Amino acid sequence: MLAKYEHLKQAYARVRDERQDPFNVHFEKISSPTQGIVNGRPVLLLGTNNYLGLTFDASCVAKATEALRLEGTGTTGSRTANGTYSGHKMLEQKIADFFGRAAAMLFTTGYQANLGMLTALAGREDHLLLDADSHASIYDGARLSEASVTRFRHNDPDDLFRRLRILADLPGDKLIVVEGIYSMLGDIAPLKEIAAVKRETGAYLLVDEAHSLGVLGEHGRGLAEQAGVENDVDFIVGTFSKSLGSIGGFCVSDMPDFDVLRLASRAYMFTASLPPSVTASVTQALEVLVAKPGLRSDLERNAARLYDGLAKAGFLLGPTVSPIVSIRFDSPEIAVVFWNKLLALGIYANLALPPATPGRQSLLRSSVSAAHTSAEIEFAIKTITTVGIELGVVQHAREAFLPAAQ
Amino acid sequence: MADDERVISRIIDVIRTLEGMTPDVLAKVTPQTNIVRDLNLDSIAVMDFILELEVKFNTVISLDIVAGIETIGDLARVLEPQSAQVTQ
Numbered sequence A: 001m002l003a004k005y006e007h008l009k010q011a012y013a014r015v016r017d018e019r020q021d022p023f024n025v026h027f028e029k030i031s032s033p034t035q036g037i038v039n040g041r042p043v044l045l046l047g048t049n050n051y052l053g054l055t056f057d058a059s060c061v062a063k064a065t066e067a068l069r070l071e072g073t074g075t076t077g078s079r080t081a082n083g084t085y086s087g088h089k090m091l092e093q094k095i096a097d098f099f100g101r102a103a104a105m106l107f108t109t110g111y112q113a114n115l116g117m118l119t120a121l122a123g124r125e126d127h128l129l130l131d132a133d134s135h136a137s138i139y140d141g142a143r144l145s146e147a148s149v150t151r152f153r154h155n156d157p158d159d160l161f162r163r164l165r166i167l168a169d170l171p172g173d174k175l176i177v178v179e180g181i182y183s184m185l186g187d188i189a190p191l192k193e194i195a196a197v198k199r200e201t202g203a204y205l206l207v208d209e210a211h212s213l214g215v216l217g218e219h220g221r222g223l224a225e226q227a228g229v230e231n232d233v234d235f236i237v238g239t240f241s242k243s244l245g246s247i248g249g250f251c252v253s254d255m256p257d258f259d260v261l262r263l264a265s266r267a268y269m270f271t272a273s274l275p276p277s278v279t280a281s282v283t284q285a286l287e288v289l290v291a292k293p294g295l296r297s298d299l300e301r302n303a304a305r306l307y308d309g310l311a312k313a314g315f316l317l318g319p320t321v322s323p324i325v326s327i328r329f330d331s332p333e334i335a336v337v338f339w340n341k342l343l344a345l346g347i348y349a350n351l352a353l354p355p356a357t358p359g360r361q362s363l364l365r366s367s368v369s370a371a372h373t374s375a376e377i378e379f380a381i382k383t384i385t386t387v388g389i390e391l392g393v394v395q396h397a398r399e400a401f402l403p404a405a406q
Numbered sequence B: 001m002a003d004d005e006r007v008i009s010r011i012i013d014v015i016r017t018l019e020g021m022t023p024d025v026l027a028k029v030t031p032q033t034n035i036v037r038d039l040n041l042d043s044i045a046v047m048d049f050i051l052e053l054e055v056k057f058n059t060v061i062s063l064d065i066v067a068g069i070e071t072i073g074d075l076a077r078v079l080e081p082q083s084a085q086v087t088q
Helices: A003-015 A058-071 A086-099 A110-121 A136-144 A157-167 A191-201 A223-227 A258-263 A276-291 A294-313 A332-344 A374-390 B003-016 B023-027 B043-056 B063-067 B072-079
Strands: A029-032 A035-038 A041-045 A103-107 A127-131 A148-152 A174-179 A204-208 A235-239 A249-253 A324-329 A350-352 A362-367
Touching (some): A003 A332, A086 A103, A086 A249, A086 A276, A103 A110, A103 A258, A110 A174, A110 A204, A110 A235, A110 A249, A127 A136, A127 A157, A136 A174, A148 A157, A148 B043, A148 B063, A157 A191, A191 A204, A294 A324, A324 A332, A332 A350, A332 A362, A332 A374, B003 B043, B003 B072, B043 B063, B043 B072
Parallel strands (some): A127 A148, A127 A174, A174 A204, A204 A235
Antiparallel strands (some): A029 A035, A035 A041, A103 A249, A235 A249, A324 A362
């Protein structure tokens, strides 16, 4: 039965160190948003998408604890079958208000939000136009929909326009799907130009702000806010599992009759809803996001420091400064050795290997948090640079750019 | 040159730009060439290859059609001028 995965098994065996499996790291303890214990030793968490560091926020923990005590551990079913809790209603109102939208729908994970929205929005006659570097949840949602699906070149509004022009005379709605920040290289969609294409062609636009909610925009509303095109975005999808420190997904929209999707979206209807402790902590995390804009400046400063430090050391990085800082390698073998050495030296980052990466590159992916201290960022730059020199990834030590040892 | 030969010649121009293609592989491309096995492309590389062909031929091929393409001949059939523009 599982023989068809033999190639996967062999590829997996090649990346597993005898001591450590990059895709199944066991944290014996998580001590803070930036520190954990692996193999009995402290590690700096540099690959957890905990952008605002809210997983240990005292007010979020208190609200979650209170909800847990008052309403129990779970809802034990979907909202369609088991009903809606006050926490669901409150969070939907909160997230809709945050984005200035008429309506919101919650999903149990970010993955399900894309799955649930794309399958419900795009019907048999319709056309989905996906950025080629879209997340797996977008591809899976597109595949499950009955729509015709086409990929356009990553971040290329001209290719998108060309395709929409070819499809113009066909019946059905056209829905463009892009992400705010792309998760592998941290690059950002040219949303202003994409919105212009959308306006010119009469298509609809869905933006997945999973990695940009709380990160981009003056108020943290993501790339659409930063690019000044919120009015052009028909659907914003996102997750509570990154900047808001919990789990769950959502979609907000001004579309009339949006609520009908509660009866059409199978990923909404046929899965258990978010438990009260989660809706409570996320509702509170949104309060914190609004009340503490300083978290975004801390995040921006840390991201720029890590990106600049690694760029000056000579690493080949993604094209944009963002909280996702990825080092690009020529070969997966070097990336695997690099990742293992870093973990042994006390840094946990993400290893991303082809084919799941743009351009089949091998990546050491870091994600920065507002909660990282300056000392932690300096430690990361110094340690990554030291390993880079040792493995010949960067050619020589450029002491001027190396921060002092901790 | 017949239309189908012209299409295959333009497909080969795109194959030439793919990473890791050798003159030896290029010389053996025929309508029977299996894209995954003979060109040694993984599933995502196939999708990227077809995306580039869509740009070159100024057409759109939906992913469900892509899923049914196995050989260069299959590809040529959906890219031929009479079927190009939109293959749904």
